[in-house]
Amino acid sequence: MPKHDNGGRKSILINFQNFLAFGLVENLRVEMLRPCPYVRCFHRCLATSISSSSQVQAPLNFLSGKRCDPSENIGNFDLKYPATDETLRQVPSSGERDVNEAVSQAREGFRSWSKLSGFERGNVLKRAANIMRERLEELAQTEVLDTGKPIWEARCDVQGCADTVDYYGGLAARISGEFLPLSNGCFSYTVREPLGVVGGIGAWNYPLQMASWKSSPALACGNTFVFKPSPLTPLTAVMLGEVYKEAGLPDGCYNIIQGETKTGQLLTTHPNIAKMSFTGSVPTGSKIMEACAKDIKHVTLELGGKSPCIIFEDCNLENAVTGAMLANFLTQGQVCSNGTRVFVHKSIMGPFLAQLVERTKRMKIGDPYLEDTTVGATISKQQFDIVMRYIELAKKEGATVVCGGERVTVDPHLRGYFVSPCILVNCEDHMTVVREEVFGSVMSILTFDSEEEVIRRANDSELGLAGGIFTSNLQRAYRVASALEAGSLYINNYNVYPVGVPFGGYKKSGLGRENGPDTLDYYTQVKSVYVEMGDVEAPF
Numbered sequence: 001m002p003k004h005d006n007g008g009r010k011s012i013l014i015n016f017q018n019f020l021a022f023g024l025v026e027n028l029r030v031e032m033l034r035p036c037p038y039v040r041c042f043h044r045c046l047a048t049s050i051s052s053s054s055q056v057q058a059p060l061n062f063l064s065g066k067r068c069d070p071s072e073n074i075g076n077f078d079l080k081y082p083a084t085d086e087t088l089r090q091v092p093s094s095g096e097r098d099v100n101e102a103v104s105q106a107r108e109g110f111r112s113w114s115k116l117s118g119f120e121r122g123n124v125l126k127r128a129a130n131i132m133r134e135r136l137e138e139l140a141q142t143e144v145l146d147t148g149k150p151i152w153e154a155r156c157d158v159q160g161c162a163d164t165v166d167y168y169g170g171l172a173a174r175i176s177g178e179f180l181p182l183s184n185g186c187f188s189y190t191v192r193e194p195l196g197v198v199g200g201i202g203a204w205n206y207p208l209q210m211a212s213w214k215s216s217p218a219l220a221c222g223n224t225f226v227f228k229p230s231p232l233t234p235l236t237a238v239m240l241g242e243v244y245k246e247a248g249l250p251d252g253c254y255n256i257i258q259g260e261t262k263t264g265q266l267l268t269t270h271p272n273i274a275k276m277s278f279t280g281s282v283p284t285g286s287k288i289m290e291a292c293a294k295d296i297k298h299v300t301l302e303l304g305g306k307s308p309c310i311i312f313e314d315c316n317l318e319n320a321v322t323g324a325m326l327a328n329f330l331t332q333g334q335v336c337s338n339g340t341r342v343f344v345h346k347s348i349m350g351p352f353l354a355q356l357v358e359r360t361k362r363m364k365i366g367d368p369y370l371e372d373t374t375v376g377a378t379i380s381k382q383q384f385d386i387v388m389r390y391i392e393l394a395k396k397e398g399a400t401v402v403c404g405g406e407r408v409t410v411d412p413h414l415r416g417y418f419v420s421p422c423i424l425v426n427c428e429d430h431m432t433v434v435r436e437e438v439f440g441s442v443m444s445i446l447t448f449d450s451e452e453e454v455i456r457r458a459n460d461s462e463l464g465l466a467g468g469i470f471t472s473n474l475q476r477a478y479r480v481a482s483a484l485e486a487g488s489l490y491i492n493n494y495n496v497y498p499v500g501v502p503f504g505g506y507k508k509s510g511l512g513r514e515n516g517p518d519t520l521d522y523y524t525q526v527k528s529v530y531v532e533m534g535d536v537e538a539p540f
């Protein structure tokens with residue numbers, strides 16, 4: 001990790017081993033500002049200076065390798081800093097003319113980009129990854145402004161994004177076909193060809209991750225890309241465009257259009273889009289798939305989850321508690337793969353809950369720019385209302401709040417929606433909070449007696465994104481992992497995304513995979529060529 005600018009103030013080094021799940025290197029070390037009265041002021045100034053910086057105030061579409069405003073404005077949306085709830089600016093939404101222009105630029109870019117060798121394309125991506133690492137701090141601070149997540153989490157996210165871009169840069173040269181010898185000297189060979197212009201649409205919890213997890217494999221394969229970020233988090237995807245440009249990506253290969261639903265629909269239904277890669281909710285994913293079906297477009301869908309985290313009686317208790325917290329409380333609980341149904345074996349419920357509650361109460365809710373903050377701000381008032389409604393409903397349906405679940409004022413200047421991480425007990429499988437994705441820090445604890453019972457209950461969901469298993473019995477761990485209906489499973493950890501490990505859902509949680517080698521298959525199509533070496537034989 002590079003050292004981070006600490007404004008010249010005295011700093012201490014701390015070891016964030018507790019947060020290894022999102023750390024991409026073991027023993028992640030970050031510069032931590034010593035908490036002191038000046039730090040708050042410093043960080044407020046920092047947020048103010050970033051909000052007035054060019055990243056926020058500059059045009060937020062990106063076409064032909066440059067920032068630009070849409071030529072036609074079909075409305076505006078507010079860009080807010082979640083921690084203060086202040087409106088930083090209004091962003092114009094792109095309409096048909098600008099979506100057409102972005103797709104047309106990408107079509108033009110495709111003509112030359114798709115003709116380069118994988119090695120040449122990979123070099124551009126690898127250079128981009130290095131530039132991202134050089135700009136890690138600026139990218140991370142801007143990601144905080146967009147999302148309200150703690151700064152150290154944003155740094156880990158950016159580091160992971162750079163690694164992903166690097167990884168696909170490395171794989172680009174290896175994209176190849178097969179040779180199949182046939183009878184009488186005939187043969188067939190296959191070529192993996194790019195699809196054309198890929199459209200991407202993202203959610204707001206990991207904005208840079210979505211832009212980079214989608215664009216880097218798409219570009220590695222020779223496609224070009226048009227992305228619409230979530231209107232709640234428009235900033236860092238544009239910065240990625242500038243990084244790609246500096247790394248040598250030809251103009252038109254990576255484009256950004258900002259907007260809300262209408263802009264997303266225009267992109268999805270554009271006749272020259274060959275594939276849509278979408279991250280967001282299940283209902284929107286279903287609409288995207290339906291729209292793509294009309295023109296037989298390829299789709300990747302990364303959707304919601306309601307994943308189980310199973311704590312067996314033979315686990316290492318401390319690790320299991322840490323795992324359950326990682327499965328629920330990162331990024332204010334707004335993580336698709338969260339294991340929000342925590343199944344705890346009845347025999348260890350007492351000690352597990354005691355340790356979990358004690359450690360959860362110690363989490364530090366506060367200014368996202370402070371280094372020791374572990375709970376930042378909920379993305380919006382709308383999301384805050386959703387989270388509070390689920391907690392109220394849970395109480396009505398019989399669950400008991402053992403800690404958290406309340407709005408917290410951390411500082412009079414921070415008027416955003418901070419919520420203390422919530423733990424619910426006396427939960428039952430039929431309750432709404434246990435069945436539906438909350439997308440906030442709300443952990444439901446359920447107890448179980450046997451392995452067979454917990455597998456059945458864990459699988460009793462329409463969703464199947466992820467799942468966790470805490471046990472010291474390896475046979476049991478593999479057996480349960482094999483029985484769980486989910487795309488991404490963790491044994492004795494949770495929410496780790498090392499680059500190269502495919503990520504994606506079973507059932508209604510999605511289609512396709514990101515972050516692994518298999519992703520390249522989703523951004524290419526196979527052409528087979530049969531070669532006849534003799535005369536043509538036919539019965540006529």
Ligand SMILES: NC(=O)c1ccc[n+]([C@@H]2O[C@H](COP(=O)([O-])OP(=O)(O)OC[C@H]3O[C@@H](n4cnc5c(N)ncnc54)[C@H](O)[C@@H]3O)[C@@H](O)[C@H]2O)c1
Nearest residue numbers: 202203204229230260261264265280281284302303304336
């Ligand atoms: N599986 C994953 O990798 C993953 C990752 C992050 C978030 N998510 C899921 O995302 C959801 C939260 O994100 P959200 O609230 O932004 O989701 P959302 O579905 O409301 O919106 C996602 C994006 O789709 C756009 N959009 C909305 N309607 C559209 C339409 N009809 N056509 C085209 N575009 C449209 C939005 O503007 C936004 O950019 C949660 O369910 C979460 O689990 C999944």
Ligand SMILES: NCCCC=O
Nearest residue numbers: 205206334335336337
């Ligand atoms: N994109 C995968 C990790 C974050 C999910 O919300």
